[in-house]
Amino acid sequence: QQQVKQSPQSLIVQKGGISIINCAYENTAFDYFPWYQQFPGKGPALLIAIRPDVSEKKEGRFTISFNKSAKQFSLHIMDSQPGDSATYFCAASLADRGSTLGRLYFGRGTQLTVWP
Amino acid sequence: NAGVTQTPKFRVLKTGQSMTLLCAQDMNHEYMYWYRQDPGMGLRLIHYSVGEGTTAKGEVPDGYNVSRLKKQNFLLGLESAAPSQTSVYFCASAPGTGRGVNQPQHFGDGTRLSIL
Numbered sequence: 001q002q003q004v005k006q007s008p009q010s011l012i013v014q015k016g017g018i019s020i021i022n023c024a025y026e027n028t029a030f031d032y033f034p035w036y037q038q039f040p041g042k043g044p045a046l047l048i049a050i051r052p053d054v055s056e057k058k059e060g061r062f063t064i065s066f067n068k069s070a071k072q073f074s075l076h077i078m079d080s081q082p083g084d085s086a087t088y089f090c091a092a093s094l095a096d097r098g099s100t101l102g103r104l105y106f107g108r109g110t111q112l113t114v115w116p
Numbered sequence: 117n118a119g120v121t122q123t124p125k126f127r128v129l130k131t132g133q134s135m136t137l138l139c140a141q142d143m144n145h146e147y148m149y150w151y152r153q154d155p156g157m158g159l160r161l162i163h164y165s166v167g168e169g170t171t172a173k174g175e176v177p178d179g180y181n182v183s184r185l186k187k188q189n190f191l192l193g194l195e196s197a198a199p200s201q202t203s204v205y206f207c208a209s210a211p212g213t214g215r216g217v218n219q220p221q222h223f224g225d226g227t228r229l230s231i232l
Contacts, residue, residue: 009156032218043120043206043223044159089158093218102147102210102218103174108158 006107019077021110023090030092035075038087080114087111120224128230129197137192139207147212148190152203197231
């Protein structure tokens with residue numbers, strides 16, 4: 001059973017537009033929600049992360065919106081640029097205690113293309 | 117700082133051959149992970165380790181073995197390679213406090229493995 005569901009699978013956005021990627025989860029015990037960015041030929045790199053005690057976190061052009069009651073969270077990329085073209089993964093994790101080990105459960109990824 | 121280094125970067129094997137993928141990290145991290153990435157499937161956890169001398173199964177452990185004899189190294193072995201194991205393999209590490217505070221995982225750039 002997939003723990004984190006991500007959509008859309010692919011996204012094409014015009015330069016300067018807003019890119020929105022959505023994720024949903026079932027396990028209410030998750031308490032850490034990171035987003036990873038991956039460029040071709042490279043490993044994923046942490047982009048931004050949020051904990052469930054806040055509804056929004058912003059870092060530059062990247063914003064996570066978190067809806068605890070709906071068990072959904074999303075990544076918004078404002079003023080999208082061609083350099084943002086990459087694959088984006090959402091993930092969720094239980095608290096890093098003992099047997100849970102901070103294990104990450106990943107969505108299946110969204111391939112974002114920003115046209116100039 | 118090199119971060120997480122994976123060796124080799126590419127490899128082609130024949131069905132039934134064995135090989136070992138090496139992951140080395142220089143950040144003194146406690147936790148280490150092996151993932152496989154397949155198109156449309158996201159990142160799936162194969163095995164992980166919470167410290168030197170310890171290993172545990174992840175989501176898709178069958179056909180793989182691991183060892184963590186030294187804190188900085190995490191080895192992934194394929195005893196008898198099968199075409200279904202054709203994939204991109206990523207290693208990651210995290211500080212791992214075990215005190216309820218999640219820390220981001222740092223990824224290597226992957227090993228691209230083809231099994232004919």
